[in-house]
Amino acid sequence: MTIRVLVVDDSNFFCRRVAQILSSDPQIKVIGVANNGQEAIQKVQQLKPDVITLDVEMPVMDGITALKQIMQLQPTKALMLSSLTYEGAKLTLDALDAGAADFMLKSYEGISQSSGQLANLLREKVKEIGLKGKVVATKTATTPVQQPSAPVSNSRGQFKLLAIGASTGGPVAIQKFLTSLPANFSLPITITQHMPGTFTGAFAQRMNSLSKLDVMEAENGVLLKPGKVYIAPGGKQMLIEGTSGHPKIRIKDTDARLQYAPCVDLTYGSAAKVFGRQVLAIVLTGMGADGREGARILKQSGAKVWTQDEASCVVYGMPMSVAKAGFSDNEFSADNLASQVLQVV
Structure with missing residues (x-):
């Protein structure tokens, strides 16, 4: 199976490098790029990728706003790319809550090396999400619906x-x-x-x-x-x-x-x-x-x-x-x- 990927980032350099790194794997095919959230929404509906790599912080429309709309219009497995800052962390957690499958840190230094640790991790995550991951299109409920399940043994008091x-x-x-x-x-x-x-x-x-x-x-x-x-x-x-x-x-x-x-x-x-x-x-x-x-x-x-x-x-x-x-x-x-x-x- 070939995993079809849409790369979304406001940096042309980052888009190009992510596309090059992913395309070096025979199991991955980059089918398009977008530079902001609005473009991403349009191209997801047009191209129907298996996976999106989505920058968290972008002009015109940020990654989280785009992700929420994508999950309503064309639910798609998403890998968020985030900066290593506290604010970036909070936004990434919001993205996961909105349905993103996973995230990884953006690094311009790391992304410039096609055989480096970050490049290998990027390919690994895209393949893992693309081949085995599931789309989570709904926001986390704070009061989950209880479902029937297998009985558990009566172990009350056993655990510390x-x-x-x-x-x-x-x-x-x-x-x-x-x-x-x-x-x-x-x-x-x-x-x-x-x-x-x-x-x-x-x-x-x-x-x-x-x-x-x-x-x-x-x-x-x-x-x-x-x-x-x-x-x-x-x-x-x-x-x-x-x-x-x-x-x-x-x-x-x-x-x-x-x-x-x-x-x-x-x-x-x-x-x-x-x-x-x-x-x-x-x-x-x-x-x-x-x-x-x-x-x-x-x-x-x-x-x-x-x-x-x-x-x-x-x-x-x-x-x-x-x-x-x-x-x-x-x-x-x-x-x-x-x-x-x-x-x-």
Whole structure:
């Protein structure tokens, strides 16, 4: 299958380089470019691409306004390109909420190298979204509709930590989950979401404002407390240390050998050491297999691991890797996860 891509950016240089990088992959065909949101809307309707790469900040019409209209007129899988600023992070989160499948950072230096890390990541994301991703055309509901699901075992009181891992599509699934939990939720929650450093702070603030829980970007040495949500800082690794009665967070620099920072496997592995069978881990939507090794360690410790089902994932990669390895105890839709968690904690 050839993935047909429309490139949208107000910079002619950036459009040209993105098109060149994508066209170097035989699975990708760039079918057009646009320099603002209005052009993007017209060309999406005319060309019907499989994927759009869409700049967040543009003149005439910005990427988010364009995306909202595209999702109404011709729902299309979108990869947002964003600047590494706090404001850029907030706008990108708005875009994900409006239906974008994923995002990546804009870098004029990185985009000038066709064989560099950024170019490889761009091709990888477009292929992952184009081949496996789903269009999410509706805004995240803060009160999700509950759906019937498989019964869960009566484990109330067993758990002392809820550990969530996610990548592509994660911010929207996490928002749906957290906004469905009550203010008196009884467990600490750790969230390991693949995301750059500037973005995790903005994401934590967004979740704190939308949910009834106290959500923060995790800091080194902070004690885990019931009803608090700790989001791993981007570019770092988040570990759990101490004892189950006195657990605390350790934030450390990442190892160059690790593909992800933060890494779900590392957080899960450390949680298993401290809490053992008292962990409930949930692996949400995302590309790749981060979380599979951590899930294996958790299962060896007697913990429970749940996964998001394929139908509600933007990319069914991480949950699939866990389920195929036999480490998933239950799988649920994004809409149904919160109600299932509330049955067992």
